[in-house]
Every structure is written in structure tokens, then in C-alpha cells.
Amino acid sequence: MKQRYLTAEELARIKGNFYTVSIDEEEKPPIYVSPEEFIPLMQLLKTNPRLLFTHLSCLTAVDWKDTIDVVYYLFSEYLGAYVVVKVKTIRNHPEIPSVTSVFPGAEFEEREVYDLMGVKFTGHPDMRRILMPEDFKGHPLRKDFKYEKPAPPKATRVSGEEEEADA
Amino acid sequence: MEISFLSGLALWLRGEIYALTGLPILSDLALDIIGIALLLGIISMAAIVFTYGERKVCAFMQVRIGPNRVGGRFGLLQPVADMLKLMSKEDIVPEGADKVLWALSPALLFVPAALVYAFFPFDAGAVLADVNVGVFLLFAISGQAVLPFLMGGYASNNKYSMVGGFRVVSQMISYEAPLLFSLLGILMITGSMRLEDIVEAQSGGLWFIFLQPLAFVIFLISAVAETNRTPFDLVEGESEIIAGPFTEYSGMRWALFFLAEYANLLTAAILATTFFLGGYLGPDFLPGFVWFGIKAVLMVFVIMWFRWTFPRTRVDQILTFGWKAMLPLSILNVFLTGVVMCALGLV
Amino acid sequence: MKRTETYLLNMGPQHPSTHGVLQVKLTLDGERILKAEPVLGYLHRGIEKLMESRTYFQCLPYTDRLDYISSMNNNFGFAMAVEELAGIEVPRRAEFIRVIMAELNRINSHLIGIGTLANDLGASTGMLYCFRDREYILDIFNEVCGARQTFHYIRIGGVAGDFTDKARELTEAFLERVPKFLSEYDQLLTGNEIFTRRIIGISAMTAKEALDLNMTGPNLRATGVARDLRKLDGYSVYGELDFDIPVGEHGDNWDRYQVKMKEMAESAKIIRQCLDKMPEGLIMAKVPKMLKPPKGEVYSRTEGTRGELGFYIVSDGTTKPYRVHIRRPSFVNMQGLDLMCRGMLIGDSVSAYSSIDPIMGEVDC
Numbered sequence: 065m066k067q068r069y070l071t072a073e074e075l076a077r078i079k080g081n082f083y084t085v086s087i088d089e090e091e092k093p094p095i096y097v098s099p100e101e102f103i104p105l106m107q108l109l110k111t112n113p114r115l116l117f118t119h120l121s122c123l124t125a126v127d128w129k130d131t132i133d134v135v136y137y138l139f140s141e142y143l144g145a146y147v148v149v150k151v152k153t154i155r156n157h158p159e160i161p162s163v164t165s166v167f168p169g170a171e172f173e174e175r176e177v178y179d180l181m182g183v184k185f186t187g188h189p190d191m192r193r194i195l196m197p198e199d200f201k202g203h204p205l206r207k208d209f210k211y212e213k214p215a216p217p218k219a220t221r222v223s224g225e226e227e228e229a230d231a
Numbered sequence: 232m233e234i235s236f237l238s239g240l241a242l243w244l245r246g247e248i249y250a251l252t253g254l255p256i257l258s259d260l261a262l263d264i265i266g267i268a269l270l271l272g273i274i275s276m277a278a279i280v281f282t283y284g285e286r287k288v289c290a291f292m293q294v295r296i297g298p299n300r301v302g303g304r305f306g307l308l309q310p311v312a313d314m315l316k317l318m319s320k321e322d323i324v325p326e327g328a329d330k331v332l333w334a335l336s337p338a339l340l341f342v343p344a345a346l347v348y349a350f351f352p353f354d355a356g357a358v359l360a361d362v363n364v365g366v367f368l369l370f371a372i373s374g375q376a377v378l379p380f381l382m383g384g385y386a387s388n389n390k391y392s393m394v395g396g397f398r399v400v401s402q403m404i405s406y407e408a409p410l411l412f413s414l415l416g417i418l419m420i421t422g423s424m425r426l427e428d429i430v431e432a433q434s435g436g437l438w439f440i441f442l443q444p445l446a447f448v449i450f451l452i453s454a455v456a457e458t459n460r461t462p463f464d465l466v467e468g469e470s471e472i473i474a475g476p477f478t479e480y481s482g483m484r485w486a487l488f489f490l491a492e493y494a495n496l497l498t499a500a501i502l503a504t505t506f507f508l509g510g511y512l513g514p515d516f517l518p519g520f521v522w523f524g525i526k527a528v529l530m531v532f533v534i535m536w537f538r539w540t541f542p543r544t545r546v547d548q549i550l551t552f553g554w555k556a557m558l559p560l561s562i563l564n565v566f567l568t569g570v571v572m573c574a575l576g577l578v
Numbered sequence: 579m580k581r582t583e584t585y586l587l588n589m590g591p592q593h594p595s596t597h598g599v600l601q602v603k604l605t606l607d608g609e610r611i612l613k614a615e616p617v618l619g620y621l622h623r624g625i626e627k628l629m630e631s632r633t634y635f636q637c638l639p640y641t642d643r644l645d646y647i648s649s650m651n652n653n654f655g656f657a658m659a660v661e662e663l664a665g666i667e668v669p670r671r672a673e674f675i676r677v678i679m680a681e682l683n684r685i686n687s688h689l690i691g692i693g694t695l696a697n698d699l700g701a702s703t704g705m706l707y708c709f710r711d712r713e714y715i716l717d718i719f720n721e722v723c724g725a726r727q728t729f730h731y732i733r734i735g736g737v738a739g740d741f742t743d744k745a746r747e748l749t750e751a752f753l754e755r756v757p758k759f760l761s762e763y764d765q766l767l768t769g770n771e772i773f774t775r776r777i778i779g780i781s782a783m784t785a786k787e788a789l790d791l792n793m794t795g796p797n798l799r800a801t802g803v804a805r806d807l808r809k810l811d812g813y814s815v816y817g818e819l820d821f822d823i824p825v826g827e828h829g830d831n832w833d834r835y836q837v838k839m840k841e842m843a844e845s846a847k848i849i850r851q852c853l854d855k856m857p858e859g860l861i862m863a864k865v866p867k868m869l870k871p872p873k874g875e876v877y878s879r880t881e882g883t884r885g886e887l888g889f890y891i892v893s894d895g896t897t898k899p900y901r902v903h904i905r906r907p908s909f910v911n912m913q914g915l916d917l918m919c920r921g922m923l924i925g926d927s928v929s930a931y932s933s934i935d936p937i938m939g940e941v942d943c
Contacts, residue, residue, distance in 0.1 A: 118789065119789075119792070120792055121877070121879060121886065121888060121905065122877055122879075122888050122890050122903065122905045124890055124901075124903035124905075126892055126900075126901045127901070135890070135903075137877050137888075137890070141805070141810070146877070148877075167790075167792065168790045168791060169790055169791040169792025169793070169910065169913055170792065171913055172909060172910060172912060172913050173909075173910065176909075180626070193619075194618055194619060195618060195619035195622040195942060195943070196619060196622065197619070204624060204627055205626060205627055205901075289703075292703055293702070293703045293706040293707070294706060294707070294710050295706060390585065390587050391587075394587075394609065394924065397608075461700050462700065462772050464700065465925070469594060469700070470594050470595035470697065470698045470699075470700065470928050471595070471698075471924055471925050471927075471928050472924065473593065473594065539702070539703050540701075540703060540766075541700070541701065541770065541772050542696065542699040542700045542701035542704075542767075542770065542772050542773045542776060543699055543700025543701075543772075543776075543925070544772055544775070544776070545775075545776060545923060545925040545926065546609055546923060546924075546925060547923065548775060548776075
């Protein structure tokens with residue numbers, strides 16, 4: 065008894081208000097939306113009394129080598145259905161508005177996406193790395209990420225007298 | 232005064248030394264030194280036995296086996312292994328610590344913990360310092376134990392220790408009051424502050440635990456709070472502030488804290504025995520100090536039992552409880568004692 | 579003049595009650611917490627990245643190491659996601675075995691949750707009682723898969739080994755014990771005045787706050803929202819089973835504790851029904867040795883022990899997943915920590931940590 069996804073008609077009804085929304089795949093229809101219309105769309109999905117997608121189930125990003133898609137899975141208990149919202153971003157400067165104004169609980173997940181994928185969320189209250197150290201370079205989940213081992217710290221031996229002199 | 236086994240032994244020893252040297256001062260001095268050595272021996276033995284005992288008791292209550300590797304099936308040499316480990320540990324002084332205060336703290340904590348043992352009547356006549364204001368002095372000295380904790384917490388240059396130090400002050404001062412008030416009823420009945428008089432007043436099975444049950448409960452709770460053991464171990468607060476004032480101590484310095492803790496535990500048990508359980512009094516088939524020991528160990532077991540059953544209270548709850556429940560109750564107890572004594576025409 | 583100064587206390591990553599390597603920066607005014615900021619990442623192993631270079635079968639053991647307390651549930655979630663992606667039909671017997679294992683593991687995990695809560699409140703005896711009873715569950719796991727932790731038992735297409743008669747016997751014996759040990763905890767902890775005072779009304783959270791923070795699992799249910807994916811989605815054979823969703827009222831630590839206690843009894847009920855209903859038959863579907871799911875993506879979620887455990891897998895038609903994202907309930911729930919700690923005392927912060935019940939392997943992934 066898996067939960068269904070929104071049908072094409074339901075999606076078409078949502079699309080009515082937004083002109084950058086595009087729906088392509090047949091089976092599991094994701095909604096592609098431009099960053100500009102993204103927040104109003106999420107607002108509508110969450111608050112429209114006939115939709116009520118109040119639960120942000122999953123927030124992540126996929127690196128498609130030319131673009132980075134940010135993926136949102138919303139769930140509505142009222143409809144018993146998921147809706148998948150995707151935002152395509154430019155790979156060199158991935159930047160989309162933060163969804164935290166609509167779903168405050170997305171804070172950590174957005175930070176994680178920023179940390180591992182490098183997508184900047186404008187308007188996020190605390191846009192910092194969350195899993196990697198603050199001074200880490202690069203975004204590990206990108207397909208072209210190469211890990212460079214940091215040079216091991218040079219062992220230095222300080223004799224007791226010098227130590228005292230330093231203090 | 233009747234002569235018990237221990238005091239008889241002391242008298243005989245004094246007589247022998249006097250006969251050998253002919254100097255009364257020397258015999259007194261020798262006896263004092265022997266007494267002090269004995270007390271220190273009791274304290275360190277108590278620490279050794281109780282570490283082992285506590286582990287076994289705790290293991291028994293927690294459906295475990297407990298120490299069983301060092302020293303045969305029952306792990307009897309575990310305390311020795313512990314001691315060796317502590318002694319061989321590196322002594323680490325934290326950077327930025329106030330070194331003088333830091334080093335003084337464990338030593339100073341041990342002093343009041345050990346000093347109070349001078350006043351305990353282990354048997355009839357077997358008291359190192361037989362003073363007629365024993366109770367008063369006892370609490371005056373043990374009240375000093377607050378300061379070393381705060382010193383250790385402050386000097387460690389560690390926030391956890393600092394929080395622990397603050398907690399110690401608020402907690403120990405709050406519980407000092409109900410502790411003393413709970414004993415006031417007994418002092419009113421006996422009319423003496425000499426500990427031996429208090430014990431003698433309980434002869435014939437009239438232990439104060441029966442006369443003053445409320446005071447006993449208050450005393451026990453306050454004494455546990457004073458020794459900083461669960462449910463009042465906020466000072467150590469293992470899972471909150473790690474070990475409070477002891478966080479930065481290692482090796483033998485830490486062992487001194489440990490020793491003081493077990494000395495305090497035994498002190499609490501001995502006080503309960505002396506004030507409420509009839510001290511060294513008991514049927515004649517055993518000497519007095521054996522009765523004393525049995526009762527004290529029993530009390531230690533009860534306090535350990537608390538520790539392994541109850542969770543820890545919170546800092547605001549412990550203070551509220553101390554000031555709003557324990558203190559009024561102990562004052563009520565004093566009042567009730569006075570009323571009953573008046574009614575019976577004992578005043 | 580009264581002048582106070584706030585200070586910063588670093589709790590963890592080496593701290594006895596931060597459940598591994600959680601670091602929390604507490605801004606304190608005396609003992610009162612003004613702000614709690616979790617600092618994560620000390621256990622980050624890059625599992626999502628590692629999975630991209632492993633085949634689907636090789637990915638499975640990594641899920642064991644996510645939430646290492648409830649490995650079975652993680653195996654279950656990942657296996658379900660891949661099965662959905664590749665269109666594999668799982669034999670009915672295997673489904674029942676999976677549910678039994680998942681529920682046993684839920685009890686196991688809640689035992690640890692309650693035990694650590696007790697331990698953090700200073701009642702170490704409570705913890706050891708919980709660990710004692712956990713042994714019986716580990717014995718069952720040992721019997722079916724030979725491991726006591728990181729089981730790798732629920733595989734893609736079914737389960738690794740059959741549910742033997744010995745395992746059934748052990749499970750029956752364990753089910754006998756469940757009400758006994760629950761009442762024992764009630765005597766030791768629930769009825770203890772100090773314990774109740776420490777957790778009633780502490781770290782309370784309303785249903786709206788919890789929903790806003792995307793919280794799931796026992797933490798959400800404690801606020802009174804009866805959302806349980808086992809009921810809501812009815813995945814695997816949960817749709818055929820009869821069980822209740824325990825909910826709390828005030829969303830405080832007490833309710834979280836009570837929800838966990840009641841969920842253990844419910845899980846025992848589920849296991850009982852599964853044992854009765856389990857048919858004979860295969861335990862493994864026919865799965866190709868080289869599993870190449872068709873192009874596409876799937877988001878499959880299960881009710882893990884700590885909330886909604888989701889696996890988002892993108893397949894590019896090869897033997898290795900193109901991208902795996904794991905929605906870790908502990909990670910998302912962690913956002914509630916600040917709200918739960920604010921205005922509480924230092925002593926309450928540890929009970930907040932343990933009632934959120936995060937497993938750092940899962941938080942940091």
C-alpha cells in the first residue's frame with residue numbers, strides 16, 4: 065500500500081497559477097520550477113486547503129553534471145500523496161531561495177545540501193557547513209569532487225626551556 | 232564509667248608505657264599517636280573495603296557480577312589494583328590552573344573528613360578527643376568541607392568544575408541547616424553535647440530512631456546530601472558536569488578526593504549510628520565496638536542502596552526540597568519534642 | 579547592582595551523556611540554558627558518497643552502520659527502496675520475518691533509549707536492567723543471522739536466513755518476558771518520584787512546533803500527533819496487523835518516555851501476530867546477481883525507530899546507484915534540541931538529549 069503521487073490532472077491544476085512550472089515525466093511526475101516562483105509554489109502547496117502538503121519528507125540535491133537539481137518530496141496526509149518539486153540550478157553558481165520561511169524544519173537539511181553539494185540557499189538563517197569542518201574546501205557529493213589529502217602536520221619537538229620561554 | 236574492651240586495652244597500654252618510662256606525658260603522647268594512626272587506618276581501610284563493597288553491592292543490584300579478575304573468584308584484590316593504578320598515574324596539572332589552590336584543595340578536603348573521627352565514641356571510653364561540646368565541634372569542622380570543593384572547582388580553570396563548585400556551596404550550605412536542626416531534638420532530650428552521653432542516653436534499647444523517627448529520616452536525607460552521593464550527587468553529576476570539581480584531577484590527587492568521599496560516607500553512617508542507633512550499645516555477647524561496626528556498615532549499605540536505586544535530582548529541586556521541606560520539618564520536630572517534653576514534665 | 583554574564587559551555591564531543599560524539603554549545607546564564615547549538619559531523623563517514631561507488635548489494639552493509647542501534651530497520655528501509663526501484667516482489671514469509679525483526683529491533687532501540695535516559699538522570703541501575711533485557715533480543719538476532727550488531731540480515735529481495743524453530747522458541751520466550759520487564763521498569767523508574775519530577779514538564783514542545791520542525795517518530799507522537807508510517811503507509815505487511823499508535827499529550831520528556839514504553843508493548847503485540855500469521859515458503863525472491871534497476875528515482879520511507887527513515891535513490895541503469903540520499907530521522911529531529919533546551923537547566927539538557935534519542939552514526943551519516 066504505497067502512497068501515490070499526484071496525478072496529472074491535479075498537477076495541471078497547480079500549474080495553472082505558475083508559468084515557469086513544467087511537468088514532464090509521466091509516471092512519477094516531478095514539478096520543475098524556476099527559483100523565482102519556487103517559494104510561492106511551496107507556500108501554495110503547504111497552505112492551500114485542498115492540498116495541505118504540510119510535511120517536508122525529503123530534501124536533497126542531485127548532481128547531474130551539467131545542473132544540480134534540488135529535490136523536495138512533500139507529503140500530504142490529507143490527500144495521501146506525495147508531490148515532488150525540483151529546482152534546477154546553475155552548476156557554477158547554484159543558488160536558490162531557502163524554503164525555511166515555509167518549512168522551518170528544513171534548516172539542517174538545507175545546510176547539509178549546502179555543505180555536501182554547494183547549493184547556496186538565500187535567506188537561510190544560518191548558512192554554514194554542518195557535517196564537514198568549517199575550513200573544508202569543496203563539496204564532497206559533487207561528481208567531480210576529488211579528495212586531496214591534507215599534508216600531515218609537521219612534527220615539531222619543543223624542548224622544555226623553549227616552552228617556558230614561549231609562555 | 233564502665234570499662235569496655237577498647238578502653239581497657241588503652242588503659243593497660245598506658246600503664247605499661249608509664250611503668251617503662253616513668254613519664255606520664257610520654258604515655259599520653261604515645262597513646263595519642265596510636266589513636267591517630269588507628270583512625271587513619273580505619274579511614275583508609277574503609278575506603279579500600281567500601282570501594283570493593285560498593286562495586287559488589289552495585290553489581291548485585293544491577294544484575295551484574297562485579298569485580299572478579301584480580302584476586303580470585305570474588306576479585307578481592309580489586310582495591311589493591313585500583314590503588315596501584317591510581318599511584319602510577321601521571322599527575323596532570325591543567326594549564327591556566329591556579330596551582331596553589333588547585334594543589335591544596337584535595338588535601339584540605341581530606342583534613343575535615345579525617346578530623347571528625349577524633350570525636351566518635353567507637354566504644355565506651357574509646358574516644359580520641361573526649362570533648363563536652365562534641366556535636367558542636369563536629370559540625371563546625373565538617374562544615375569546612377565546602378571550601379575545598381569550591382577551591383578545586385575555581386582553580387581548575389574548567390567551566391564544568393566551576394559549575395560543580397557553585398553547586399557544592401549551595402547544596403552543602405542548604406543541607407547543613409536541616410542536618411543540625413534534626414539533631415536538636417536529641418540534644419534537648421539528652422541535655423548534653425558529648426557524644427558518649429548521647430549514646431549512653433540510648434541504653435536499654437531506647438534508641439532515638441524510635442523516639443525521633445522524623446528526625447532520623449531528615450538526618451539521613453541531609454547526611455546523604457552532605458556526602459554528595461546519589462540522589463544528591465549534583466556536585467559530581469557524572470552525566471551532566473562530568474565530575475564537577477574533580478574533572479581535572481588525576482592520580483593520587485583524585486584518590487584523595489575519593490578517600491575523603493568514603494571517609495564522609497563512613498562519617499554519615501557513624502553519625503547515624505551514634506545519634507539514632509544506640510552507638511556501641513548492644514547485647515553483651517559481642518563487644519561494643521563490634522556492635523558499632525555492624526551498625527555503621529549497615530548504614531553504609533543503606534546509603535549505597537540509595538545510590539544504586541535513585542536517579543539524581545536537579546539543582547533547583549534539591550534546594551527547594553532543602554529549604555521548603557526539610558528545614559520546616561526539622562524545626563517542627565524540635566517543636567514537637569519540646570511540647571512532649573513539657574507535657575511529660577521533663578523540663 | 580546586579581550584573582550577570584552569559585558564558586559558553588562546550589558539551590561534548592567527549593562527554594558521557596552526549597551519546598557518542600554530539601557536541602552542543604550551550605549558552606548559559608548560571609545554570610540556565612539560553613541557547614543550545616548542536617555541532618554535528620564528528621562521525622561523518624560520507625556514506626552517501628561511498629554508496630555511489632558500490633553496487634546495490636554492497637551498499638546494504640553501510641546501512642547497518644547508520645543507526646547502529648537499529649540496523650534491522652535500516653536494512654529494511656534500504657532493501658524496500660531498492661525493491662521498489664527494481665520491481666522485486668518479496669515472498670510473503672520474508673515480509674513477516676522482516677516485520678518481526680524490525681519490531682524486535684524497535685524494542686531493542688527503545689530499551690537503549692530508556693536506559694540511557696535513566697543513566698543520564700543518574701539511575702545507572704535502570705540502564706543495566708534495560709541492557710539485561712536487550713540481551714534476549716540479541717540472542718534472537720544471533721540465532722537468525724549470527725551477529726549481535728550490524729546484522730545485514732534483511733537483504734534485497736528477502737532475508738538472509740530462515741526464521742528457525744529455535745528462533746521462534748526464543749522469540750516466544752522473549753514475548754513472555756516483555757510485560758514482566760515493562761512492569762519492572764514501571765516499578766524502578768516510572769513510579770519513582772525523583773525520576774518523574776526530573777522529566778515531567780521538561781523540554782515540552784507543542785504539536786505545531788514539532789510539525790514545523792519536521793520532527794517524526796516518538797518525538798512527534800509524544801506531542802499528540804498520531805502519525806506512524808506503519809499505519810499511514812501500511813508498507814510490507816503492517817497493513818494486515820492490528821496495533822495502536824501510542825501518543826502523548828504535552829510533548830515533554832515524560833511523554834516521550836511513556837510513548838517509548840507503550841510502543842514496546844505494541845511492538846510485542848505485532849510480533850505475536852506475525853508469529854501466528856507467518857506462512858511457510860520462500861524467504862528470498864529471485865534477484866539477479868547483477869542488479870540493474872531501470873533508470874529513475876525512488877523515495878521510499880519506513881518508520882524507523884526514531885522516525886521517518888527515507889531512502890532516496892537515483893538509478894542511472896547501472897549496477898551502482900547514481901545518488902543515494904538518506905533522510906535520517908535523528909538528523910532532522912536534532913533541530914528540536916535548541917527549542918527543548920531553552921530555559922531549562924544544565925541537568926535537563928542531558929535528559930533532552932536522551933529523550934530525542936539521537937544516534938550519532940545516523941545524524942552524521
